[in-house]
Amino acid sequence: MLTEKLLLHVLIVLAPILLLSFFFEKRPIGQSPYFTGMLHSLSAILCVVFAFYEGSLYWDLRYVPLVIAFLYGGRSAGGMVFGFIFVARTVVGGDALVFALSGIVLAAAVPYFYCSKFIELSPAKRVKNAMLMGVWPSFVQIMILFSYTFYYDGETNEEFAQSLSHVLIFGIIQVLAVGTAAKLYELVIERSLMKNEIERAEKLNTLGELAASIAHEVRNPLTVVKGFLQLMQRDDKADNHPYIPLVLSELGRAEVIISDYLNFAKPEFKKLERFSISQILSDVMLLLNALAVKQGVELVSDLKSEPFLFTDRNQLKQAFVNIIKNAIEATPSGGTVTVSLSVSGDQAVVTVADTGKGMTEEQLSRIGTLFYTTKDKGTGLGTTVSVRIIESMQGRVSFKSELGKGTEVTLHLPTVQND
Ligand code: ADP
Ligand code: MG
Numbered sequence: 089m090l091t092e093k094l095l096l097h098v099l100i101v102l103a104p105i106l107l108l109s110f111f112f113e114k115r116p117i118g119q120s121p122y123f124t125g126m127l128h129s130l131s132a133i134l135c136v137v138f139a140f141y142e143g144s145l146y147w148d149l150r151y152v153p154l155v156i157a158f159l160y161g162g163r164s165a166g167g168m169v170f171g172f173i174f175v176a177r178t179v180v181g182g183d184a185l186v187f188a189l190s191g192i193v194l195a196a197a198v199p200y201f202y203c204s205k206f207i208e209l210s211p212a213k214r215v216k217n218a219m220l221m222g223v224w225p226s227f228v229q230i231m232i233l234f235s236y237t238f239y240y241d242g243e244t245n246e247e248f249a250q251s252l253s254h255v256l257i258f259g260i261i262q263v264l265a266v267g268t269a270a271k272l273y274e275l276v277i278e279r280s281l282m283k284n285e286i287e288r289a290e291k292l293n294t295l296g297e298l299a300a301s302i303a304h305e306v307r308n309p310l311t312v313v314k315g316f317l318q319l320m321q322r323d324d325k326a327d328n329h330p331y332i333p334l335v336l337s338e339l340g341r342a343e344v345i346i347s348d349y350l351n352f353a354k355p356e357f358k359k360l361e362r363f364s365i366s367q368i369l370s371d372v373m374l375l376l377n378a379l380a381v382k383q384g385v386e387l388v389s390d391l392k393s394e395p396f397l398f399t400d401r402n403q404l405k406q407a408f409v410n411i412i413k414n415a416i417e418a419t420p421s422g423g424t425v426t427v428s429l430s431v432s433g434d435q436a437v438v439t440v441a442d443t444g445k446g447m448t449e450e451q452l453s454r455i456g457t458l459f460y461t462t463k464d465k466g467t468g469l470g471t472t473v474s475v476r477i478i479e480s481m482q483g484r485v486s487f488k489s490e491l492g493k494g495t496e497v498t499l500h501l502p503t504v505q506n507d
Contacts, residue, residue, distance in 0.1 A: 089140065090140050090142070090147055090254055090257055090258070091257055091261070093138070093139075093140035093147065093148075094140070094147070094148075094149060094257070094258065094261045094262075095261070096138070097135050097138070097148055097149035097152075097265070098149065098261065098264075098265045098268070100131050100134050100135055100138075100149070101131050101135065101149050101152040101153050101156070101265055101269060102265075102268065102269055102272060103131055104124075104127035104128050104130065104131050104153065105156075105269055105272045105273055105276065106272070107127055108123075108124065108127060108276065109272075109275075109276045109279075111123070112276050112277075112279075112280055113280050113283065121161045121162050121164040121165040122164065122165070122168065124157060124160070124161035124165045125157055125161055125164060125165035125166070125167070125168030125169055126168065128153035128154075128156060128157035128161065128165065128168075128169045129153070129157075129168050129169045129171075129172035129173075131153045132150045132153040132154060132169050132172055132173045132176070133172055133173070133176045135148040135149050135150040135152075135153070136148060136150050136173060136176040136177055136180060137176070137180075139180075142251075142254070145184055145188075145232070145233065145236070145251070146177075146180070146182070146184075146188065147254060147258055149261070149262055149265055150173050150177075150192075151195050151222075151225035151262065152222070152262060152265045152266050152269060153169055154166065154169045154170060154173060154192075154195060154196055154199070154225075155195075155199050155218065155221050155222060155224075155225065155266055156218070156266065156269045156270065156273070157169040158196070158199035158200060158202075158203045159199055159202075159203050159206050159207075159214075159218055159221065159270070160207075160270075160273050162203060162207075163200065163203060163204075166196065166199060166200060166203065170192065170196045173192055174189065174192055177189060177192060184232075184236055187232045187235065187236050188232070190232075191225075191228050191229065191231075191232045194228045194231075195224065195225040195228045198221065198224050199221055199224075202221070206218075211274045211277070211278065214270060214274065215267060215270045215271050215274060218266050218267065218269075218270035219263050219266055219267040219270070221266065222262050222263040222265070222266030222267065223259070223263055225262065226255065226258065226259035226262055226263070229255055229258065229259070230255050230259075233251055233252070233255055296353055297353070299349070299353070300349070300350055300353035300354065303346045303349050303350055303353075304350060306346060307343065307346050307347070307350075310339060310342060310343060310346070311343075313339065314336065314339045314340075314343070317332055317335060317336055317339070318336065320332060321333070321336070344467075345467050345469065348467065348469040348470070348473050349469060351403075351406070351473050351476075351477070352458065352469060352472055352473045352476055355403060355473075355476055355477050355480045356400075356403075357399065357400035357403060357480070358400060358402075359400060359401070359402075360398060360399060360400060361398070361399075361400075361401060362396055362397070362398045362504060363396065363397060363401050364394055364395075364396055365395050365396070365397050365404075365429065365436050365438070365501070365503075366391040366393075366394050366395075366429055368401060368404055368405055368408065369389065369391060369408065369427060369429060369438070370389070370391070371405065372405055372408045372409055372412060373387055373389055373412070373427060375409065376409065376412055376413060376416060379413065379416055380416050380425065383416055383417070383419065383421060384420075384421030384422060385416050385419045385421065385422075385423050385424065385425055386423070386424040386425070387412075387416070387424075387425050387427070388424055388425070388426045388427070389426075389427050389428070390426060390427070390428035390429070391427075391428070391429045392428070392429060392430050393429060393430055393431045393436075395429070395431050395436040395503040396503055396504050396505070397436065397481075397501055397502075397503060397504065398504045399481050403477050403480075403481075404477070404481070404501075406473065406474075406477060407473070407474040407477040407478055407499075408438075408474075410470035410471065410473060410474040411440050411470075411471070411474050411497050411499075412425065412427060412440055413470065414470055414471065415440050415441075415442035415444065415495065415497070416442070417463070418442055418444030418445050418446075418495060419442045419443060419444035419445075419494075420444065420445070423442065423443040423444055423494075424442070424443055425440065425441070425442045425443075425444075426439075426440075426441045426442075427439070427440050428441075431503065432500075434502060434503055435500045435501065435502060435503065436500070436501045436502075436503050437498065437499070437500055438498070438499040438501070439496055439497065439498045439499075440496070440497045440499075441494060441495070441496040441497075442494045442495055442496075443493070443494045444494050444495060445491070445492065446489045446490050446491040446492050446493050446494055446495055447487075447489040447491065447495060448491050451489075452487055452489050455471055455487055456471050456472055456475045456485075456487075457472065458472050459472075460472075478499055478501065481501060481502070482501075482502050483499060483500050483501040483502065484499075484500050485497065485498070485499050485500075486498050
């Protein structure tokens with residue numbers, strides 16, 4: 089009988105959250121604590137009114153809306169539910185009224201003090217902690233049961249045992265109800281966050297396209313300026329303008345940034361062909377060897393196999409250059425950068441491992457995001473461009489790093505048959 093009643097209450101306490109999910113995205117009512125409080129108060133009152141009466145105690149799930157309202161709606165919502173339960177319970181009356189009222193105060197106290205911390209937790213932790221919060225009212229209920237029996241002593245042992253089993257069933261259902269309610273709440277929150285995220289991504293996408301077209305327009309005048317400066321430099325026999333080389337090198341940098349950005353915005357695969365990936369890696373390492381020697385870094389290659397790819401050769405080269413260059417730049421003199429190539433199933437696996445300074449967890453999580461750099465003259469485009477290129481080739485990139493020990497970048501690329 090108790091179980092049936094409590095299962096009905098589970099429905100009653102979940103109803104406000106389902107209702108709220110219709111309104112959640114409609115500001116201002118959807119997220120107003122008073123609206124939330126109102127809905128939960130209603131379900132709490134229903135719980136009190138339809139309580140299961142036995143052994144001079146009322147059994148119901150009124151604490152679930154109380155806890156949930158405090159945790160997810162804040163103090164004003166929780167306070168409202170508290171007030172309504174208090175009044176409703178007083179109206180119902182009965183000889184255990186004093187115990188019931190003190191139970192309500194005790195049960196509200198913990199979520200009242202805890203709720204400001206609660207909302208800052210991660211969603212998964214929130215559900216767990218909410219369930220723990222659900223244990224507290226059950227505990228209060230047990231205390232009430234004991235003290236009530238102690239004071240009135242009207243119960244036989246048999247009745248007491250039954251009450252105890254009720255507390256157990258009650259406790260389990262209560263914790264489950266709080267858990268389900270919290271999970272439901274999280275789903276509602278997640279859905280609204282996701283909707284905002286999609287809207288933001290759409291805006292960013294438009295902005296990105298705009299930026300790409302501006303970058304494209306800026307490149308043309310830059311080329312013209314560069315051309316004329318080169319002419320001036322050639323005619324400048326007496327070296328009247330010693331700063332021209334500097335201007336030219338900065339212009340070159342601007343050009344690289346713009347073309348990197350354009351490549352990021354839309355990697356263009358001009359010419360698709362079949363080629364050997366080890367050939368490309370050898371080319372790139374030859375190209376970067378000068379930089380490695382300058383830094384005092386040993387560049388080691390370990391090209392075990394000879395897989396073939398079908399894609400744009402130059403784009404792939406660009407991706408490798410960016411990643412290997414980062415590895416060289418991160419490695420102090422005397423260190424090594426090892427580039428290895430192997431095959432796993434129908435995937436070519438390239439790893440670039442360095443013995444450099446490595447990255448912290450935080451840096452590792454930010455790598456690959458646009459404009460993230462820790463270097464003075466860095467652009468924060470290299471990794472992002474590489475990841476974009478590899479992903480457009482249906483490949484994937486993963487980073488592993490340990491601070492002070494080094495970094496390992498692994499690239500997987502789909503291969504094609506030899507012939
Ligand atoms: P940039 O090289 O212009 O700074 P990147 O996108 O190439 O931009 O790299 C972003 C950042 O990632 C670098 O500034 C660096 O802090 C970090 N990083 C990339 N590769 C490595 C590596 N192999 N070891 C340590 N840090 C790295
Ligand atoms: Mg770089």
